[in-house]
Amino acid sequence: MPVTTHDAIDTYIDGRLVAPAEVHSWESRRASAVLKKLTSRVGKLAMADLLPGVDLSALNTTDAQMMRDLLVTVKLHLGHAGLYAIVKHELALSERIARIAVAASRGGNTYSTIRLVVPHCSASQFGAWFDGLTATNAEADMIGACPDHYLLRGLPDGRQEVVETTGGSPTATRFLVDYSSGEQVSVPANPDYPVQIAGQAVLDDGLVIGGVRHQFRDLDGAMEAVLTVEFPRLFPSKMITEHRWHLATEFGNWITAFQQ
Template structure:
């Protein structure tokens, strides 16, 4: 099934070509970071290069490359969360699909996570380096958030909604939500992605909570990250 996907950021519809161009720019950055010379500017080719390079490096290899960034971003995230005193900024993107159902997509996403299908998870957007459920059921994530210059590592517990600040919208019966914590256990944010059937397809309201004092360009940049990763995951789910 080939779906048409409408992207809405800050109330305005964004042409899908702009989402693809954002992904193309990020693919160039990440390929170079991982030590790969882009074979060209074709996005499909860069996606394939990224998949092959990430698989070849494995999690341990990518962590070695990112070690300096992670050494900086971890303490910064903890400090920013502490100074924000639990207050949050929300990064929100909406997607409207022409077909499929919310149940089908949420089931697909949850199953990919459950079985640790890392190739599918990493293919969401170039800025994904690790998305893996640990033995404790908590998701270990390493990615570059939106407009941040640094990759970050955090842990999402989808059984814990205790410190989320975003409201549940009763118009969306399905959600994927959880608290994000630092390696030291401090709550630094979270996700509340909500879904509902609409018309002949479904709508996704994708939301990430950041500490209030997070740089605004990180929060706004993450709207494009969300548009890219969920568009790609939705296309994969209904391929």
């Protein structure tokens, strides 16, 4: 099977085919922002220890793979405890905002959705590979897909812990994805898409703050993916629109990693 490069993936946002350069540009901006945040939070001496021999002032931030590798190295070396500490104030604030948004939305939801078309790719094989990331706890692969991923790991109970910056939010958010609760996600399953990845996003006390339903099928020699994240209805619209670029970045990188 031929390998599809990231640039060969057709990404549709709001029905518009966006150029690969637009996705790369978004990822580059976010990678620079996250590196700046990490450097500010831990200090230059700590960054020099985490990245020996790397001159942060001379980085080519448009080199996407180099930036991915660099950020993964920093995050893995900091470890879960270090990352929790770096974003602890953000997590406390974002949890309060999420609880308020859920209460104010009164059960209403809004959605961030994109569509991908990937030549020479199998929907069932990609779905199995993606499920395996959580099952095998492949943290480097999970956090490396998007600069805004701080921590993604599988938990012993089968759920996935996520610490990430969602869309255009100024703060990181922590939640758990329960993939056993996919039937409760408000996005309906389309029977034309036989491969489904769905689950509710919950806080530690079980409060549902959102969900995901990612749907895949084979179509004319390609894989078509409709990727949707569910948010409380009163979440800021900027977060909803910006999260489409987050989806395009992470799934573009995951699909490329799968095929390589």
